[in-house]
Amino acid sequence: MGFNIDKLREIAVPRSETAKESARLRRENREYLRISQDIALCLHYYLRNSDMTQKELAEKMEVSPVYIGRLLKGGENLTLETICKLQKVLGQDLISVAKPYVTTQIVSLVPLSTQRFSETVRSDRYTETHTLNKNYSSTGDYSAA
Amino acid sequence: MKIVDIYPPFLYSIQYDNAEEDEFERLFQQWNDVEYVVKFFEENKEMLSHSIWVNVASPEEAARQVLKEAEELENLLIDLCENLSEGSTPNLDSHFKYLEGKYKYELEYVPMKSYGPIRPSLLRMYAIRFASNMYLITGGGIKLADTIQNSPNLKDHVLQNIDKVRSWLKAKGIYDSDDIN
Numbered sequence: 001m002g003f004n005i006d007k008l009r010e011i012a013v014p015r016s017e018t019a020k021e022s023a024r025l026r027r028e029n030r031e032y033l034r035i036s037q038d039i040a041l042c043l044h045y046y047l048r049n050s051d052m053t054q055k056e057l058a059e060k061m062e063v064s065p066v067y068i069g070r071l072l073k074g075g076e077n078l079t080l081e082t083i084c085k086l087q088k089v090l091g092q093d094l095i096s097v098a099k100p101y102v103t104t105q106i107v108s109l110v111p112l113s114t115q116r117f118s119e120t121v122r123s124d125r126y127t128e129t130h131t132l133n134k135n136y137s138s139t140g141d142y143s144a145a
Numbered sequence: 146m147k148i149v150d151i152y153p154p155f156l157y158s159i160q161y162d163n164a165e166e167d168e169f170e171r172l173f174q175q176w177n178d179v180e181y182v183v184k185f186f187e188e189n190k191e192m193l194s195h196s197i198w199v200n201v202a203s204p205e206e207a208a209r210q211v212l213k214e215a216e217e218l219e220n221l222l223i224d225l226c227e228n229l230s231e232g233s234t235p236n237l238d239s240h241f242k243y244l245e246g247k248y249k250y251e252l253e254y255v256p257m258k259s260y261g262p263i264r265p266s267l268l269r270m271y272a273i274r275f276a277s278n279m280y281l282i283t284g285g286g287i288k289l290a291d292t293i294q295n296s297p298n299l300k301d302h303v304l305q306n307i308d309k310v311r312s313w314l315k316a317k318g319i320y321d322s323d324d325i326n
Contacts, residue, residue: 002276002320003253003275003276003279003319003320004318004319004320005154005275005276005279007317007318007319008148008154008157008275008279008319009153009154011147011148011317011319012148012149012150012153012157013147013148013149013150014149014150015149015150015151015167015170016149016166016167016170018166019149019166019167019170022170022174023170023173023219026173026177026216026219027219027220030216033177034212034216037177037179037209037212038209040179040180041179041183041205041208041209041212042205044179044180044183044204044205044208045203045205069180072179072180073178073179073180073181074177074178074179074180074212075177075178
């Protein structure tokens with residue numbers, strides 16, 4: 001007496017095409033699904049903490065409540081446009097983009113107190129510089145500079 | 146009720162009458178559905194105050210663990226089946242644990258359980274072991290308490306379904322045994 005593997009093979013049926021497709025999509029789309037799920041979790045959190053309903057969010061987003069329902073399930077491949085619109089409506093960050101090129105501070109090889117730095121034209125003083133030049137031009141006397 | 150191939154001849158799943166999907170597929174669809182998982186934790190928020198969940202601050206935080214565990218568990222089960230087809234280890238036998246309790250001394254149609262990969266795990270899958278490295282998934286769910294009986298969404302169907310499937314298997318003659326009790 002024991003397990004009858006032939007009987008198992010006889011009665012077992014193949015997985016449905018729908019189930020196969022669903023499993024394939026979960027595996028192949030895993031990278032964006034993770035982000036979509038994280039966004040959905042944020043949406044649930046922000047909606048609950050702001051007492052905003054799904055219907056109100058749909059109205060502010062100018063989309064159907066059905067679409068908001070799909071976003072909240074975490075399976076949508078959202079566009080940047082949709083993400084930005086959600087962030088604007090909620091007033092919250094949903095997705096932050098890495099900026100590996102940004103350093104924590106501006107580093108100069110030249111000490112800030114040197115003459116060279118003081119001679120540089122600062123963009124934030126453009127108006128003042130522009131005004132002075134204009135005055136010089138009007139008199140034609142550049143010697144005062 | 147029918148048996149569905151997941152990764153034959155190693156992994157199978159039951160599909161219950163009137164169910165749209167087999168249990169393996171139903172569970173992974175459910176555990177990947179953010180709406181379902183968050184709602185589950187909102188409804189059972191008080192159970193997260195148990196000491197083993199002391200670090201969980203919100204339903205979303207707990208839901209995130211379920212999503213992560215579901216992804217890893219599905220990949221793991223398929224990887225273990227692929228190992229078996231290549232004759233390597235680890236395999237399904239090293240993953241499934243005995244479901245003791247009332248089944249402690251069973252030798253046939255042995256009920257087994259599978260944890261998610263994070264400890265403490267929020268996920269459980271239950272199965273019947275046909276033979277070495279041959280399993281039939283019977284169900285599962287999110288487990289928030291120490292026992293199945295204390296888990297809100299498990300207590301009403303997990304053990305009942307295992308018993309139902311065991312009886313059905315015997316009737317089908319899939320396990321030639323005189324006594325399944």
